[in-house]
Amino acid sequence: MRYTLRPPVLARGPDRSFWLQDAGAAPVTTSLAGDQAADVAIVGGGYTGLWTALRLKEQDPGLKIVLLEADCCGAGASGRNGGQVHSWFAEIDLVAAVVGETEAFSLCRATADAIEELEALQASGAIDMNLRLDGWLWTASARAQEGAWRKALEMVEAKGEARFSRLDAGEIARRTGSRASYMGIAEMRAGTVQPAKLAAGLRRLALARHVIIHEKTPVTAIEPGAVATLHTPQGRLRAGRVVLAANAWLASIPELLRYIYVVESQIVATQPVPDLLQRLGWTGGESICDAQAHVLYYQRTPEGRVIFGRGSGKIAYGDRIGPSFNRGREKGADNRRELDRVYPELRTVKIEHDWSGPIDCTADHLPIFGHLTGQPNIFFGIGFNGTGIAQTPVAGRILASLVLGRDDQWSRSGLVGLEKRKTLPPEPIRYLGARLVRKAIRLRNDAEIENRQVNPIVRYISELKPGR
Structure with a gap:
């Protein structure tokens, strides 16, 4: 048996996200060449792969961990997202539907703890990620969006959790500089981050803890066995345990494709206009989402750019994630339309960057962890649904416990196992x-x-x- 993986189409030049261009290129580690061996092989150098490597090193520093990344660490979803940091509490009703209410609260608290962990990493100087915990706002700009947060808010308040505050039109306008939305809620300990800088910082931590990273090393195939063999263009890696952490690109594995579908999210970044945003009253580092089905998500960067994203992009046929998933042909026109609606004062402001990225989604909007059927040493984490900055530190704990064979709250999580989750129709x-x-x-x-x-x-x- 052999698993064949489709190598990702890499984003180059202007097709790379603003975040990656802003963070600058770090020296790339060498590609894997020849035959090598490891205790644990990790496929994917984004948040999930890096956090898993770090959690494993925390628990067993002597493990030889080799991480293989097709491009540079963070070049996938981890360096292309909207930079929004919020817990799972806003989705606690969805989480509870999968794992039950007791564990749902435990997982949501774990994501809240992850936000505190990110702040500690920044405060210590370990990672400069531009983290600003000025809040996450979930708002309505039309009657149909009102109360989208009701179930989650009622569950949280019933438990006495002081996670959210209610917002009226005046408070939203004061904090965002926009009058498009007029009601909503805010999660106080949440906010924004420069996602590519976070990925680069996690990479530095992993290297400092003796994780071996080979960038520019796509995995083309995996031969399972007691010792699995990972094939790359210039070498092979043998490992007793394998972690698949390649997000949307894991759609290449038929068993996993039954549970995920891949959609494109489009994001634009304006030129810096700090004086104009100051006049509007938008000075903080809040992250904002509205409650329409094709959700808008936006933030103001410290230097005064507006990052404006929309999850309304194309659907992939099976695992065919082509170049247009790096940058849409319409060059952010749909985002421009919505940006002008939310901020009409910015109509003349230039869009300097536009990019896209594939998102691995599940039917119930929550990630799935486990091992491939019949392969107890090949583990995976998929389906982050575009929400991962506070969630992947928790994913790393789940995957580390699975890899190490631990019997604990993480390995027993209701998010572990394909058999409990909804499957999707076959193609076409x-x-x-x-x-x-x-x-x-x-x-x-x-x-x-x-x-x-x-x-x-x-x-x-x-x-x-x-x-x-």
Whole structure:
């Protein structure tokens, strides 16, 4: 038996995210060459792979861990996302539906603890990630979006958890400089980060703790066995345990593709306009999301750029993640339209960067961990659904416990195991259905944003989407 992986199409030059360009290129480690061996091999040098390596070193410093990354660490989703840092408390109703209420609160608290861990890393000087814990705002800008947070808020407040505060139109305008949204909630211990700098910092920590990292080393195939063999263009790596942490690119494995679908998220960055944002009153480091189905997410960087993202991109057919998933052909036009709606004062401000990235999504919007069927030493973590900065430190704990064979709260998590999770239709039904639903969601969003009545057929089709 052999697992064949599709090498990712790498983003180059202007197709790379603003974050990666802003962070600058670190010296790339050497590619793997020849035959090597390790106790643990990790495929993927983003947040999941790096946090897993760090958690393993915390528990067993003597392990020989070799991490293989197709590009440079953080070049995938970890260096392309919106830089929003918030816990799982806003999704606690979804978490509870999968793992039960008791563990849901435990996992949500663990993500809140991860935010504190990030702050400690920055305060100590270990990682300069531009972390600003000025809050995460979940808002409504149309009647249909009102109360999207109700279930989560009621669950949290019923337990006496002081995680959120309610927002009115004045408070939102004061904190964001926009009057598009008029009600919502805020998670206080949350905010924004420069995601590529966070990835680079985790990479430095891993190297300092003697994790061996080979960049520019795509894994093309894996031969399972008591000692698995990972094939790369110039060498082979043998390891007793393997961790697959390559996010959307794990769609190449048929068993995992049954549980994930890959969508594109598009992001733009404006030119720096700190004086204009100051006049609007937008001075903080809050992260903001609105509650439409094609969610908007945005922040103001310390130097005064607006980062504005939208999860409304294309759907991948199976595991075919091509160059357009690095940068859309429309060059951020959809984001520009929404940016002008939310901030009409920025209509003349230039978009200096636009980029895209593939997101691995599950039907219930939560990640899945476990081992491949019949392969007890090949582990995986997939399906972060575009929310990973505070979640992957927890993922690292789950994967480390699985790798080490521990029997603890992490290895027993309800997020472990494919058998309990929803499967998706096969291709081409999945792709064609997703295209239809995506179009319906777009039409519904456009109507609801203007508080217009939605066509009943459009509404019905839009509600066929997985999850919430």
